[in-house]
Amino acid sequence: MNGSRLTRAIAILLAGVLLGLVAWGGVYWTLTAPHRAILREHHPELAWLQLEFNLSPAEFERISALHRAYLPYCEELCERIAAHHNDIRHLVQQSTELTPEIQSLLEEAARVRIECQQMMLDHFFAVSRAMSPEQGRRYLAWVQEKTFHMDHERTAPAGFHTGHGPADHRHHRHH
Amino acid sequence: MQSDPRQPANPALTRLLSTWRVQSHLPADFSNRVWLRLARIDGSAGVSIADALRHWLSDVFLRPTWSLGYALVLLGAGLLGGYLGAREQTERFKQHMEQRYVQSINPYFHPR
Numbered sequence: 001m002n003g004s005r006l007t008r009a010i011a012i013l014l015a016g017v018l019l020g021l022v023a024w025g026g027v028y029w030t031l032t033a034p035h036r037a038i039l040r041e042h043h044p045e046l047a048w049l050q051l052e053f054n055l056s057p058a059e060f061e062r063i064s065a066l067h068r069a070y071l072p073y074c075e076e077l078c079e080r081i082a083a084h085h086n087d088i089r090h091l092v093q094q095s096t097e098l099t100p101e102i103q104s105l106l107e108e109a110a111r112v113r114i115e116c117q118q119m120m121l122d123h124f125f126a127v128s129r130a131m132s133p134e135q136g137r138r139y140l141a142w143v144q145e146k147t148f149h150m151d152h153e154r155t156a157p158a159g160f161h162t163g164h165g166p167a168d169h170r171h172h173r174h175h
Numbered sequence: 176m177q178s179d180p181r182q183p184a185n186p187a188l189t190r191l192l193s194t195w196r197v198q199s200h201l202p203a204d205f206s207n208r209v210w211l212r213l214a215r216i217d218g219s220a221g222v223s224i225a226d227a228l229r230h231w232l233s234d235v236f237l238r239p240t241w242s243l244g245y246a247l248v249l250l251g252a253g254l255l256g257g258y259l260g261a262r263e264q265t266e267r268f269k270q271h272m273e274q275r276y277v278q279s280i281n282p283y284f285h286p287r
Binding site: 005006008009010012013015016017019020021022023024025026027028030031032035038044045046048049052067070071074075077078081113116120123143146147 | 229232233235236237242245246249250252253254256257258260261262264265268269272273275276277279280281282283
């Protein structure tokens with residue numbers, strides 16, 4: 001067999017494979033470039049919100065300001081929820097019946113929960129008003145479904161949940 | 176009645192035929208070519224997979240239409256694979272960012 005013919009055939013074979021890999025990488029890299037750009041932002045979740053809800057720069061500024069103003073209250077509530085959760089768990093472990101102390105803490109946890117939901121709803125309405133009416137409606141529907149649905153699905157009421165508590169809410173990552 | 180063709184009908188003709196010689200010149204490399212063909216016939220009985228693959232590669236990939244088709248198929252597969260991979264990644268990214276946003280605004284939210 002002619003060696004140069006075989007070499008040329010193998011070169012064509014490898015060039016085809018290389019072409020396929022370059023095409024794969026090029027398309028993947030191009031289509032996922034916006035994700036990498038978002039992750040480089042200081043607040044990636046806000047940058048994503050801008051992309052997802054097609055926010056103008058002015059809308060994005062207003063929503064970013066609302067977000068920054070909201071976060072300290074959110075963090076404070078998170079700490080109160082975590083403290084209640086720990087107190088309730090501690091008391092429940094030491095008791096064999098529902099004591100007035102436990103009852104009082106449960107009531108306080110319920111009040112914190114209501115306060116938390118009111119604060120969140122107030123923030124959601126404020127954010128939706130900062131968007132165009134159509135996107136605002138879409139945002140409200142989406143965020144209520146995500147927050148209240150997940151609240152119900154993933155956590156027990158008033159943080160009364162074994163294993164993981166609201167303390168796991170990682171504010172340090174986003175605040 | 177016909178005579179038997181295997182029996183010499185004419186002894187004189189038989190003698191004459193036995194003295195006949197073909198006066199023809201063979202090509203110079205005739206003998207060599209015969210031996211080469213015999214060698215190929217002998218070798219074909221035991222062709223290895225590697226040899227067959229080499230033959231096939233040379234045969235297929237040096238045909239312009241085949242090699243062009245091969246390149247186009249791999250190009251198309253690469254483009255489609257990249258698109259599908261990016262679409263899947265976009266869906267994962269969206270879920271991840273949704274979770275991050277919700278986590279940042281909901282004090283009760285925590286991943287299970």
